[in-house]
Amino acid sequence: DVRHGTILTLEDISVSFDGFKALNALNLYIGVGELRCIIGPNGAGKTTLMDVITGKTRPGSGQAWFGETLDLTQMSEVEIAQAGIGRKFQKPTVFEALSVFENLELAQKTNKSVWASLRAKLSGEQRERIDEVLATIRLETARHRPAGLLSHGQKQFLEIGMLLMQDPQLLLLDEPVAGMTDAETEFTAELFKRLAGQHSLMVVEHDMGFVGSIADHVTVLHQGSVLAEGSLDEVQGNERVIEVYLGR
Ligand code: ADP
Numbered sequence: 269d270v271r272h273g274t275i276l277t278l279e280d281i282s283v284s285f286d287g288f289k290a291l292n293a294l295n296l297y298i299g300v301g302e303l304r305c306i307i308g309p310n311g312a313g314k315t316t317l318m319d320v321i322t323g324k325t326r327p328g329s330g331q332a333w334f335g336e337t338l339d340l341t342q343m344s345e346v347e348i349a350q351a352g353i354g355r356k357f358q359k360p361t362v363f364e365a366l367s368v369f370e371n372l373e374l375a376q377k378t379n380k381s382v383w384a385s386l387r388a389k390l391s392g393e394q395r396e397r398i399d400e401v402l403a404t405i406r407l408e409t410a411r412h413r414p415a416g417l418l419s420h421g422q423k424q425f426l427e428i429g430m431l432l433m434q435d436p437q438l439l440l441l442d443e444p445v446a447g448m449t450d451a452e453t454e455f456t457a458e459l460f461k462r463l464a465g466q467h468s469l470m471v472v473e474h475d476m477g478f479v480g481s482i483a484d485h486v487t488v489l490h491q492g493s494v495l496a497e498g499s500l501d502e503v504q505g506n507e508r509v510i511e512v513y514l515g516r
Contacts, residue, residue, distance in 0.1 A: 271336045275300045275438050275468040276321065281330035283316050283492075290316040291327070292492035298438075303464035305479045305500075306472045308489035309512060314472045317489070318440050321470075322355050323348040334438070354436035358443045360423035364416030368407050368426055371415050372398045375430035397433070404462070405429040406455065421452030428459070439463070441471045445478050457481045476500070488512075 271277045276298040283291040291313045298304050306314055319325035320332060323345040332340035338351055349355075362371050366386075374385060376394060390398075402408045405425040410418065415426055424444060431439060444460075445453045453475070460469055460482050473479050479486060480500045488496040488503050496506040503509050 269336070270297065271333050273300055274298060274333075275302070275335060276470070277331070277333040278317075278320070279331045281320060281327045281332060283313075283320060283325055283327050289492050291320065294330070294489075294493055296487065296494065298468055298470060301465045301468055302485065303460060303469045303483055304471070305483035305486045306470060306489060307474070307476075307479060307486060307503075308495070312489040313492040314489055315442070316492075318355060318442065318470075318472065321348075321438075321440060322353060349434070352435070352437040353440065354431040354434055354438070355440040356424075356427055356431055356442060356444065358446055360420070360427045362415040362418075362423050362426050362430070364414065366415060367412050368402070368415055368418070369398060369411045371426055372401055372429055372433055375433040401429045401432050404432065405459070419452075421448045421455075424448065424452075424456075425459070432463075436467060438468045438470065441469065443473055443475075444471060445473065445475055453478055454481075476504075 274297050276296065278294055278296040281291050281294045282289060294317070306317070308314055316325060320327050321340065323340060323343055327341060334340050334351060334353060340348060343351065363374065366374070370386060373390065402411055405428060407422060407425060407429065410422065415423065418426060445456050448456065457478060460471065463469060471482070484499060486498065486500050486503050487494055488509050490512050495512060496503045496509050
């Protein structure tokens with residue numbers, strides 16, 4: 269069974285926009301606990317791929333499985349998020365007027381309104397989980413700071429923390445280190461390596477230095493299909509990849 273041991277199985281996925289194939293018979297298998305990087309030139313289909321996984325875009329054909337049993341093509345965006353797939357967009361979207369702690373508090377799985385959940389008393393267990401995530405994203409000392417006063421990188425870490433509050437099994441991250449300082453990029457690499465194993469991560473990234481520092485497995489997308497897969501060294505030495513990137 270191809271789904272055994274995979275957190276994500278995509279087979280023969282195609283997505284067309286007015287006859288243009290943004291994804292073209294794409295196959296992708298991500299193992300449980302894996303840290304996978306997806307690279308590829310602009311227009312390769314990376315965003316469409318994440319949209320299919322999160323249910324934002326329905327594939328015209330193909331199969332998409334989360335774990336061994338959940339058919340993503342039959343689930344709504346909300347159901348997919350609740351099932352354990354968390355997505356982080358490139359631009360951080362935190363509640364700027366609220367403190368770091370309150371942002372994490374709001375991100376906890378809850379069906380209460382924003383105001384009701386800020387008024388509700390936290391259980392000891394919930395408080396512990398927030399402290400744990402604060403330590404993971406290294407924002408313990410900024411816990412009472414309004415999120416609007418954080419640096420760009422810290423806002424990104426807070427948003428990752430907000431995703432972690434939902435206990436996702438699979439995290440999708442879109443260009444996480446764009447605009448970060450070198451130190452923030454280094455911390456992100458260390459953080460992702462720490463999260464892998466316990467979670468599975470799929471990272472779309474242009475920064476090859478960063479890709480090289482985190483991923484043992486890289487997938488190159490081109491024209492909506494997988495062009496190459498392997499270690500960064502392997503794919504960077506691949507003739508077809510060189511052609512696509514250098515236009516030779
Ligand atoms: P990437 O994220 O790798 O840059 P995208 O997934 O955004 O690539 O886009 C793949 C291709 O599909 C591009 O040529 C893009 O113009 C096209 N595309 C993406 N979304 C739409 C849409 N909603 N309507 C029409 N074309 C789209």
